[in-house]
Amino acid sequence: MTLRLYDTRTREVRDFAPLREGEVGLYVCGLTVQSEPHVGHVRSAVNFDVLQRWLRHEGYAVTFIRNITDIDDKILTKAEDAGRPWYAHAQAMHRALTAAYAALNVAPPTYEPAATGHVPEMVELIGELVERGHAYPAGDGSGDVYFDVRSWADYGELTHQGIDDMEPAEDADPRGKRDPRDFALWKGWKSDSEPRTASWPSPWGRGRPGWHIECSAMAGKYLGGAFDIHGGGVDLRFPHHENEIAQSRAAGSDFASYWMHNAWITTAGEKMSKSLGNTLSIPAILERYRGIELRYYIVAAHYRSHVEFSFEALDEAVTAFGRIEHFLDRSARTLGGAVDPGVPCADFVAAMGDDLGTPAAVAALHEVVREGNKLLEGGDHAALRGAAGAVRAMLDVLGLDPADPAWGDQGSDEADRLTAAVDALVHGLLEERARARAEKDFATADAIRDRIKAAGVEVTDTPSGPQWTVS
Structure with a gap:
């Protein structure tokens, strides 16, 4: 198989070559479970679900890790506003996220590690960075530990920035930092404003991990020091992924070979986010549309293309997907039953192999549907069976097969x-x-x-x- 992927670090589409023949290690940064998921949140999960489905279709054994960040400043704030313990709030939002993924047929990852379950690994990794001279405890008595960005010559390699051109890190009080760009690996417990349950013991005192160290520790535990693909939303490139690659490599790991990032879903040209107040929750959208229709809408756009959300565009997607469903329904009636998945058409395969070119893949799918509709009129049942089987195979790769039991009978x-x-x-x-x-x-x-x-x-x-x- 020839698969070409755009690598953020090299800024080019290049041939994919896994580290181990026939196996792929894939790590995707999951969400911080601070609030109810919206359509912008789930795009990353859907896009990388398509990637892992395509890899499996092509014969790879995929170990897919998608983490959950369940301790964070925002979680503590949201929980306090809601008047409940932070862990109860995080768990409730985690359940809502899992339900949203299921509603869009996002397959569960191989493992879904939570940050709070891997604090010992994070403490160990921070200790290694301190020992190697790439991290230091703050001298202000806060209990914070920082990564020394100037100690790592390649800092900025992912986003191609110079240190002096970067904004200061805003994840902790700058008073204890040697450089304002240094970022927090460990945050000392603030006994006057934070619950003790949101802290863990460490060599530097009670506290909790910084956001960036979490993913490095979890990726390392489940995929080892070197793995194939690291993915996430484009907004994570800096500082999160830049910091991940720096701290992981500074600790002696090769880390990810390829870095992939999906673009935003925007409203009025701005990233969909809670802070902007322009969110559309998954439960609210599913009151008007089926999950399979929303997934089609997301999949039909290239993962690196920004999508301006509108209900008009979603309605158009519903109509387009309805043509596919109608063809499969008529084929099943004509042939006396549903056809098993067959083989995707050549144009679909070529599109998917070219940096997951789903727009061209969906166009190829619709072309087979158009040809299939002609076969319905002509009475060639053998050819019709082949077309319907190809359509189901392509839909399966995209996670859109209406006959997939995961869809149930939703809508x-x-x-x-x-x-x-x-x-x-x-x-x-x-x-x-x-x-x-x-x-x-x-x-x-x-x-x-x-x-x-x-x-x-x-x-x-x-x-x-x-x-x-x-x-």
Whole structure:
């Protein structure tokens, strides 16, 4: 298989070559469970779910790690505002996130480690950095420990920045830092403002880990010192991923070979975020749309392209995906049952191999659907079976196969009722048209056909009778 991926560090699309033949180690930074997930949150999970599905389809054994950050300044603040313990708040938001992933058929990772379950590994890694001269305890008695950015000559290699061009790190009081860009590895416990339960013992006193050290420690534990792909949202490139790569390599690890980042979903040109107040929660969207339709909307855009969210665009995606579902439904009726997944078409394979080119892959999928609709009219059942099998195979790679048990029957009853209603109405009109033609009232017959076409339904006359598709 030829797979080319865009690597953020080298700024080029290059051939993918795993460290171990037939195996891929993939680490994706998961979410900080501070609040209910919105559509911008889940894009990363969907994009990297497609990546791991494609890798598995191509025969790789994938070890996929997606972490959860369940201790953080924002979690402490949100929990206090909600009037409950921070760990209860984090767990509730974690459950909401898991439900959102399930609603969009995001497959569970191989492991989903939580930060609070790996504090000993983080303390050990910080100790290694201190011993190597790349970290130091603050001299102000705060109990903080910082990474010394000037001790690592390659700091800035991921985002191609010079240290002096960087903004100061804002993750701790700068008084204890040697350089304002130094970032916190360990945060000393603030006994006057933080619960004791949000702290752990360490050689530097009670405290909790900084955000960046968490992912380095968890990636190292489950994937080792060198692994293939590290992914996450584009907003994590700096400072989070820049700091991850610096502290991991400074501790003696090769770390990730490829760095991949998905772009934002924006509203009014701005990143969708809680702080901007422009969020759209997953439960709210799922009151109007099926999860499979929302996933199609996300997947149809290239993972590195920013998406300006709108309900109009989502409605268009619903219509487009409906054409695929309708083809599969009609094929199953014609062939006497659903067709098993077959082999994706060559254009789909080429698109997916070119940096996960899902827009071209989806276009190839729709082309097979169009050809399949013609086969429905022509009566070649063998060719139709091949087309339907190819469609299901491509949908499976994208996590969009309606027959996947993971989708359950979410919203499908309403969709089935709608399809049945349209089918009955169209057939009724076609019967009226047939009667008009039999009576040689061609003006009425043409008028009925125009009414059907104006409703977005294309009718084709075939030897076995008229066939209709959504145009």
